[in-house]
Amino acid sequence: MDETRRTTQPPEPGATARGSGHAPRSARFAEAVRQAVAEGLLGETRPLAGFLDADGVRRSVSSLREAFATEPCLRVLHTFAAKAASLIPVLRLLADCGMGCEVSGPGELRLAFEAGFPPERIVLDSPAKTRDELRLALALGVAVNADSFGEVRRIEELRSPGSPSVLGLRVNPQVGGGSIDAMSTATATSKFGVALRDPGAREQVVRTFAERPWLTRLHAHVGSQGCSLELMAAGIAETYRLAEEINGALGTRRVTGIDIGGGLPVNFDDDEVRPAFSEYVAALRTAAPGLLDGRYDLVTEFGRSLLAKNGFIGARVEYTKDAGGRRIALTHAGAQIATRTVLVPDAWPLRIGAFDQEGRPRSGPQMVQDVAGPCCFAGDVVARARELPELREGDFVVLYDTGAYYFSTPWSYNSLPRPAVYGFAGESGALRFAPVRDAQTLDSVAAESGLHHVDALTGLVGDR
């Protein structure tokens, strides 16, 4: 497939992100690259780093809030899905914006606490919570969405009558998948939630709520990237109808809250923020008008749509070469930082920008090039046959739209150290940078690789 047609390059400076009214992102990020190179955050000895626009993150949170604020009676807790940017300063920024946090295990729960989220604004979702994790969540008062009937029974055993935790049940409305199988959670055989259309399942859900007055919430997360607004809204509408059915059957308002998950897709093709949160709210209003009338408290769990377009990766071009008539730029951005793009390139194409040694956008004639990474496998290529200005040794490439799930979620393949992450804010021309995560040291790489057990295997004496 010709990826040059599928993924367009960043627009010329001057193009604006729809409705933002702020400096266009491409111009702001170009300024950030230039300043990062000037300040030595990117260069020969620091050939790879992630960058996050803190002002942009605040604006994205505002657009989420405003989209739901059009419903006058509605109470909403907006949580951020921690896995989309599992970095404590990023979570702290989101807590400071008034958000809650969705976590899916002990590591993310710890990060949420370190970031300062109060327990009543934390939601624990995971398909494999241990008894210990459940005990801790219940003791702290963190909300928990059970993923199965088996987990409801465990919570029943473990919870003390006065537990402050809001407790819910995740359902799978089985409305079908989107364009990326691995990201679709509402397929017939998805591992998540109670499969609602299976024979007898709906009745069992109603019974489960009837017997357990402490269950007060329904949860659905239809999918991430690749699901249409209509598909997502159909899944939430199905969950809303189930809430109405439970409350109707019990003759009381037992289900008081609906957690609609996250999953708003991100446009990786250009700078425009599309779809907007407001379009999703409109789709929800169409699919389930009663959902937003204030009778149910809502919880949201967006991740990618809040962060992706606010971040980028910068990587130095170490060498260039030609092979089989193809120009290849060997850079420091590969599978260790763009894992999904390298392993599933058709589903996760990224826009690439070309910058010179001073961090200024390269112009000039385009040529077809591969942008490859440092990992030792042939597929470690972040963009194939891409038309870009000719890259030279010492230049920089920028991988756009990587503020979620990319630099925050590195892969330790080839023992490559995790790169530094910086936040920036301020006006163009005077951006201020702050470290979010230090680059990993080689001491840390060694420690993580069993240094403290160096003699463990030679010292094991078995049959010789």
Ligand SMILES: *Cc1c(COP(=O)(O)O)cnc(C)c1O
């Ligand atoms: C991953 C996940 C999210 C966030 O998905 P995004 O596509 O990043 O918005 C929300 N809820 C649950 C349960 C998830 O697993």
